Amino acid sequence: MTLPNDMSSTKKKARIAGFIYLLLVISSVVSLLYIPSTYIVSGDATATVNNITSSNLLFRIGIFTSFVSQIIFVILVLALYRLLKEINHMHALLMVILVVISVSTAFLNTFNNIAALIILSGADFLSVFEQPELDALAYLFLRLHSQGIQAIQVFWGLWLFPFGLLVIRSGFIPKVLGLLLIIAGSGYLLGSFTSLVLPQYSKTIFPLLTFLEMGELPIVLWLLLVGAKADVSK
Numbered sequence: 001m002t003l004p005n006d007m008s009s010t011k012k013k014a015r016i017a018g019f020i021y022l023l024l025v026i027s028s029v030v031s032l033l034y035i036p037s038t039y040i041v042s043g044d045a046t047a048t049v050n051n052i053t054s055s056n057l058l059f060r061i062g063i064f065t066s067f068v069s070q071i072i073f074v075i076l077v078l079a080l081y082r083l084l085k086e087i088n089h090m091h092a093l094l095m096v097i098l099v100v101i102s103v104s105t106a107f108l109n110t111f112n113n114i115a116a117l118i119i120l121s122g123a124d125f126l127s128v129f130e131q132p133e134l135d136a137l138a139y140l141f142l143r144l145h146s147q148g149i150q151a152i153q154v155f156w157g158l159w160l161f162p163f164g165l166l167v168i169r170s171g172f173i174p175k176v177l178g179l180l181l182i183i184a185g186s187g188y189l190l191g192s193f194t195s196l197v198l199p200q201y202s203k204t205i206f207p208l209l210t211f212l213e214m215g216e217l218p219i220v221l222w223l224l225l226v227g228a229k230a231d232v233s234k
Helices: 007-039 045-054 056-084 089-119 131-158 160-170 175-197 199-225
Strands: none
Touching: 007 045, 007 056, 007 199, 045 056, 045 131, 056 089, 056 160, 089 131, 089 160, 131 160, 131 175, 160 175, 175 199
């Protein structure tokens, strides 16, 4: 275990990381939960399209927020790398690599929503399609985006494992927060597996997954409010 000599500097780095982490949580809730809930009607392409058409600006904001969220994610992992690299360089590097893969995949997945937006734009070259066909095609891309998120959850889970190990070995962040990160990572992996392999159980297992994934939140508050302490309990 390596403990940085300058605890004041470490605390400052930790609080900066905590602030960035909080921004990531807020932007993710907006782009992944709040905005989609305003227009998605499960199994109903026409109703979904009508909601998007009536709230076109909100839909576009959701796309923009998704891109912003991924940029924040990269900034966050770099801040965490700066904070934790002295603990174990290989684990810190692995954490960065997994986030970069996640962000790259998420950027590409967002283009599914952009494709839906183009389909609903009323462009002349789409006049060969009937409106129900356009609705179904747009809904298809929205579903692809949703399924893409389920796949990306694999990386949302994996990066928390090296992060959690670094926290456990840090000496200036409580070990329990590292354990909670690993538990949260397991929740993301289980959620991705269930959605892609056993979708019939997704609704049944959703409350458990939500509970497990909440294990990621305490580290955000610790970093933001406390930062680092030399005498954390074992």
